[in-house]
Amino acid sequence: MTERTRRERMRLPRQKPAEQDAAVRSGTFTEVNLGFTPQQAMLEAERCIECKRAPCVAGCPVGIQIHEFVPRVAAGDFSAAAAIIERDNLLPAICGRVCPQETQCEGVCVLARKYTPVAIGNLERFVADWQHTQPQATAQSRTAQTGKRVAVVGSGPAGLACAADLARLGHGVTVFEALHELGGVLSYGIPDYRLPREVLQRELDGLASRGVSFVTNAVVGMTDTVDQLLEEEGFDAVFLGVGAGLPRFLGIEGEDLVGVYSANEFLTRVNLMQAHRSNAETPVFDVVGQRVAVFGGGNTAMDAVRTGLRLGAAESIVMYRRTESEMPARREEIEHAHQEGVRFQTLVTPVELLGEDGGRLTAVRLQRMELGEPGPDGRPRPVPIPGSEFEEEVSVVIIAVGNSPNPLIGKTTPDIAHDRRGTIVVDPGSGRTTKLGVFAGGDIATGGATVILAMGAGRSAANAIDEYLRSGTWEPPDVGSPRGAPEPT
Amino acid sequence: MTTILESRTLAPAVKYLRVEAPKIARRYRPGQFVIVRATSEGERIPLTISDGDDGWIALIVQAVGRTTGLLCLLEAGDELQDLVGPLGMPSEIEHFGTVVVIGGGVGSAIAYPTARALVAADNRVVTILGGRTRQHIILEDEMRAWVDEVHVTTDDGSHGTPGFVTDVLAPMVTGSDVPDRVLAIGPIPMMRAVAEITRPLAIPTIVSLNPIMVDGTGMCGGCRVRVAGQTRFACVDGPEFDAHLVDFDILARRNRSYAEFETARKDELVRLTGIELGGG
Numbered sequence: 001m002t003e004r005t006r007r008e009r010m011r012l013p014r015q016k017p018a019e020q021d022a023a024v025r026s027g028t029f030t031e032v033n034l035g036f037t038p039q040q041a042m043l044e045a046e047r048c049i050e051c052k053r054a055p056c057v058a059g060c061p062v063g064i065q066i067h068e069f070v071p072r073v074a075a076g077d078f079s080a081a082a083a084i085i086e087r088d089n090l091l092p093a094i095c096g097r098v099c100p101q102e103t104q105c106e107g108v109c110v111l112a113r114k115y116t117p118v119a120i121g122n123l124e125r126f127v128a129d130w131q132h133t134q135p136q137a138t139a140q141s142r143t144a145q146t147g148k149r150v151a152v153v154g155s156g157p158a159g160l161a162c163a164a165d166l167a168r169l170g171h172g173v174t175v176f177e178a179l180h181e182l183g184g185v186l187s188y189g190i191p192d193y194r195l196p197r198e199v200l201q202r203e204l205d206g207l208a209s210r211g212v213s214f215v216t217n218a219v220v221g222m223t224d225t226v227d228q229l230l231e232e233e234g235f236d237a238v239f240l241g242v243g244a245g246l247p248r249f250l251g252i253e254g255e256d257l258v259g260v261y262s263a264n265e266f267l268t269r270v271n272l273m274q275a276h277r278s279n280a281e282t283p284v285f286d287v288v289g290q291r292v293a294v295f296g297g298g299n300t301a302m303d304a305v306r307t308g309l310r311l312g313a314a315e316s317i318v319m320y321r322r323t324e325s326e327m328p329a330r331r332e333e334i335e336h337a338h339q340e341g342v343r344f345q346t347l348v349t350p351v352e353l354l355g356e357d358g359g360r361l362t363a364v365r366l367q368r369m370e371l372g373e374p375g376p377d378g379r380p381r382p383v384p385i386p387g388s389e390f391e392e393e394v395s396v397v398i399i400a401v402g403n404s405p406n407p408l409i410g411k412t413t414p415d416i417a418h419d420r421r422g423t424i425v426v427d428p429g430s431g432r433t434t435k436l437g438v439f440a441g442g443d444i445a446t447g448g449a450t451v452i453l454a455m456g457a458g459r460s461a462a463n464a465i466d467e468y469l470r471s472g473t474w475e476p477p478d479v480g481s482p483r484g485a486p487e488p489t
Numbered sequence: 490m491t492t493i494l495e496s497r498t499l500a501p502a503v504k505y506l507r508v509e510a511p512k513i514a515r516r517y518r519p520g521q522f523v524i525v526r527a528t529s530e531g532e533r534i535p536l537t538i539s540d541g542d543d544g545w546i547a548l549i550v551q552a553v554g555r556t557t558g559l560l561c562l563l564e565a566g567d568e569l570q571d572l573v574g575p576l577g578m579p580s581e582i583e584h585f586g587t588v589v590v591i592g593g594g595v596g597s598a599i600a601y602p603t604a605r606a607l608v609a610a611d612n613r614v615v616t617i618l619g620g621r622t623r624q625h626i627i628l629e630d631e632m633r634a635w636v637d638e639v640h641v642t643t644d645d646g647s648h649g650t651p652g653f654v655t656d657v658l659a660p661m662v663t664g665s666d667v668p669d670r671v672l673a674i675g676p677i678p679m680m681r682a683v684a685e686i687t688r689p690l691a692i693p694t695i696v697s698l699n700p701i702m703v704d705g706t707g708m709c710g711g712c713r714v715r716v717a718g719q720t721r722f723a724c725v726d727g728p729e730f731d732a733h734l735v736d737f738d739i740l741a742r743r744n745r746s747y748a749e750f751e752t753a754r755k756d757e758l759v760r761l762t763g764i765e766l767g768g769g
Contacts, residue, residue: 178706180526180533180571188708217573219706223512245708249720256715256739258746265709273532273703281532281555282703283750359742406707407725 006049014116015044022339026309029192029276032336033097036119036126038076045073048118051110056120059108061456062095062161064088066105066120073123082131085124090164090206091157091455093132093199096125098190099452100299100330132202146170148469151235153220153409156184158241158442160207161455165462166239167210171469174235175207176218181272184243186451188272189264191303193310194333221408226416226438237437237465240416240424241458244403244443250295254353255399259285259361263296263304263400276311285396288312293364293392295319295350296400297327302334304398305342316342317392321349321369321382347371349382351389353397363393402448409444416440423447427477430464431457434476439465491572494545496564499627500620502552502767503595504561507545513574514541519602520580520697520729523548524705526571527559535702535724538575539598539628549598549627552766555754562762576705577728581695582606586669587613589661590636591654591683593675594620597628599697600674605635607672613637615668617657619675623648655682662690671695673732677741684732694732698723700740701747715739 004012018034019025025032036044054067065084072081085092101107101121109117148171152163155177166173181187183200208214220226220242229235247262249255261269266284269275273282292308294301297320308316318337320327323346327334338344345366352365368388371380405422417425417434424433424440431439441457443449468474495507513523522537523546534556540547552561563569580603588607592600597618607614614636620626621644633639640657641649650657654675661668671694673683680696687694700712700723707725714723715736721727755766 178573178708179704180573188704217571219573219576222574222576222706223516243708245704245706246722246725247708247710249710249713251720255720256713256736256743258742262710265703265711268703268709274530279530281528281530281754283747285746359739408706411725 004046009046010049010111010115012043012047014047014119015040015122017122019336022336022341025193026306026340027312029310031196032193033122033332035129036122038078038126038130041073041078041123041126042076044119045070045123047111048074049111053110055108055110056105056118059105060088061104061452062088062459064105064124069127070118070120070123073127078127078130079134081127085127089124089455090168091160091203092124093128094157094186094195094203095452095455096121096123096128097195097199098299098330098450100450102331104452145172146469148172148236149174149234150465150469151176151220151229151233151238152241153226153238154178154184154241154243154442154444155182155214156186156241156243156442156454157451158243158454158458158461159184159239160203161458162239162241162441162462162465163212163458164207164210165459166465167207167212169462169466171466173212175212175214176220176224177214177216178219179272180216182214182216184241188268189300189303191267191271191307193306194303219408221412226409226413226435230437236469237439239431239458239461239465240409240433240438240440240444241442241454242406242409242444243454244448245406246404247399248402248404249399250350250401252350252352254355254361256359257353257355257361258359259355259395260353260397261285261399263294263300263398264403266304266398267300267307270307270311284311287396289314290395291315291317291393292396292398293317293319293394294398294400296402297322297329298400298402299329299333301400302329302337304400306333306337306340308396308398309340309342313396317345317394318342319345319348319350319364319366321347322371322380323347326379345392347382349384350397354391361395361397363391364397365389365391403443405444405447421447425477427475429460431461432464432475432477436474436476437468491569493563493565493567493569496567499549500625502561502765503625503627504550504552504563506548506550506560506563508548508569508572509544510541510546510572511544513538513572514544514546517541517546517575518579519582519606520599521575521577522705522728523572523574524576524702525556525560525569527556527563528570531559531570532556533571533703533705535576535699535705537599537697537728539601541602549595551595552764554751554766555758558755558758558762558764558766562764573705577724578726580606580672580729582610584611585693587615587666588670588672589615589617589658589668591617591658591671591673591675591679592619592628593654593673593679594625595627596673596675596679596697597626597632600672601628601631603672604632608635608637615661616640617642617654618649619643619654619679621645653682654679655686658683659686662686662692668692671732672697677737677744680732681737684735684737688733695729696732696735697728698730698735698740699728700743
């Protein structure tokens with residue numbers, strides 16, 4: 001390593017990983033970001049000035065010791081870097097790919113003020129991918145067993161993070177998944193070009209090698225209720241990480257037309273059921289040469305609109321009611337979408353979906369918006385402009401405006417309190433619900449959020465579960481005003 | 490993987506499959522369904538549980554498309570790739586009085602466990618089974634063994650009353666012993682016709698809907714139906730709904746979403762296997 005002064009290090013340009021050519025990749029599902037080379041990673045890591053306060057650590061929802069691992073990368077000691085990351089995050093190959101780093105660790109990096117932040121996400125990913133190529137990566141030792149058994153419900157980010165920690169703490173862990181494949185939103189939601197299946201599989205294999213067992217095709221709340229898991233199946237505690245799996249619709253005319261999907265359905269058909277393959281048994285509307293419109297501005301909207309292009313749409317348009325700078329999606333996804341030719345139509349809101357007699361979607365009627373005063377969340381409120389309605393011809397519409405919490409647990413386990421929005425009431429630090437021995441975390445407790453926040457919740461719950469199993473003491477969460485189970489929606 | 494314990498033909502292109510499913514057999518209640526995948530590349534399709542006992546459940550499958558066609562080719566000892574359930578809300582079972590349970594075609598398979606549960610809840614249960622011909626009437630003997638009265642109608646008059654189930658229902662609702670409740674399960678036009686007969690008399694009428702589904706747990710929203718002007722998900726809110734509030738036009742249109750794809754896949758299956766498919 002060449003010796004550079006602190007000032008010189010700060011001024012090094014931020015390294016950019018190689019990316020698949022935009023024109024080529026918009027037709028395939030192979031990964032866009034190709035990752036750092038070792039040389040790039042070391043150079044990028046050298047940009048870290050090892051500032052005393054290390055705000056990046058506090059910026060990370062799971063508190064990865066970024067200020068420790070990045071200098072190890074700069075020194076070329078990738079194995080030590082991997083060990084440091086693994087103390088706080090057992091799924092770094094996933095987080096490095098899907099975390100919104102610009103609003104977390106990288107957003108608070110001191111270099112961001114004058115230069116550009118250290119590319120912490122890409123470094124994390126590099127270390128995780130490098131570690132995987134090492135032979136010792138698969139040789140896991142199992143901790144002595146405590147004899148306690150925990151049921152983890154849902155194999156998405158919250159469940160996997162919780163399972164990983166529980167296994168490390170020596171508990172027997174069984175993960176229950178409703179679908180026929182593991183991974184939850186990482187499998188049915190996030191496309192291959194952003195999170196390749198083999199990266200997910202690698203993490204799942206790692207958990208299996210740590211002694212975690214997996215049961216697919218098991219819908220907790222139906223196949224087994226939470227009570228049955230505790231009383232009949234002999235589990236000592238339950239973690240509910242079932243996600244926010246109930247898509248929201250807009251409530252406008254025409255949402256029942258043929259050609260209108262929720263983003264969950266569209267992405268599930270493509271990602272989980274592989275509907276785009278020529279020999280697929282599961283269909284997806286043929287968008288070749290057609291116009292696809294996606295409503296929303298989050299990561300799911302970006303995933304859907306870019307998937308539309310990959311299925312051969314002539315034009316794939318993201319329609320958003322604010323401007324691009326208010327879009328909640330990761331910056332990288334927005335940039336990639338631009339590069340691939342996604343059309344951004346902002347300051348519009350759909351007011352009606354139009355169809356032909358047979359019930360097939362033909363167009364969307366949009367209304368123009370302008371930005372008004374900031375709302376409660378600080379973002380400027382979109383305000384409709386009267387008389388500005390116009391139509392766009394589209395043949396497929398995908399609605400990506402978020403999810404409500406899944407109602408299945410509440411329907412069959414009335415003693416788990418839910419709030420008015422349908423999320424499970426938990427003690428924020430521990431994830432304890434109102435039911436003895438039952439914990440919850442991720443989107444089912446917070447409403448729709450990010451992969452890393454769900455992982456963070458899964459990890460804190462794992463610690464609380466461990467404490468509960470060892471001490472046997474239980475303190476229910478403060479529920480505040482009386483709240484009942486959600487109304488069926 | 491789930492093992493098929495028994496497979497037999499009930500009617501043209503209709504198979505009875507008894508499959509090993511100890512947990513679902515213990516948990517299910519009438520009106521609930523499972524999601525099945527026939528092969529590792531297969532589509533997820535919902536099938537209502539028509540019976541169940543010690544360690545097994547029964548599914549009655551009409552070969553109308555590729556996946557149902559593949560399922561109908563399975564024999565005892567073969568395996569299903571995936572089976573998950575029970576899903577959906579169970580049928581509402583209480584003492585209503587006289588309940589008319591109508592099964593059109595394979596709809597009888599869905600109506601059967603609910604009819605039995607209604608009998609157990611001290612209802613007088615009158616069943617109307619409809620089909621194209623004598624051969625298409627299924628579960629007649631089973632129904633006779635449980636319910637108070639069984640009527641049969643066939644389109645061609647080869648068995649029972651010639652005509653449709655509504656021809657038997659219509660005089661019942663205007664007679665002296667007006668039913669307290671009607672449950673109708675079958676093709677959309679049949680369920681719609683039943684709803685129109687009971688609507689003027691405000692007889693509570695329930696239908697079981699079978700929209701296109703993917704996950705079956707509320708996640709995809711593909712099975713959304715319009716009921717009383719509201720969007721409801723058949724997989725978690727249904728599959729049974731108030732017949733007088735269901736928008737059957739939307740349901741019928743949405744069920745034809747992939748008609749072209751399905752026809753191509755179906756034709757391919759017929760070409761490859763020579764299987765005979767039934768009417769949809």
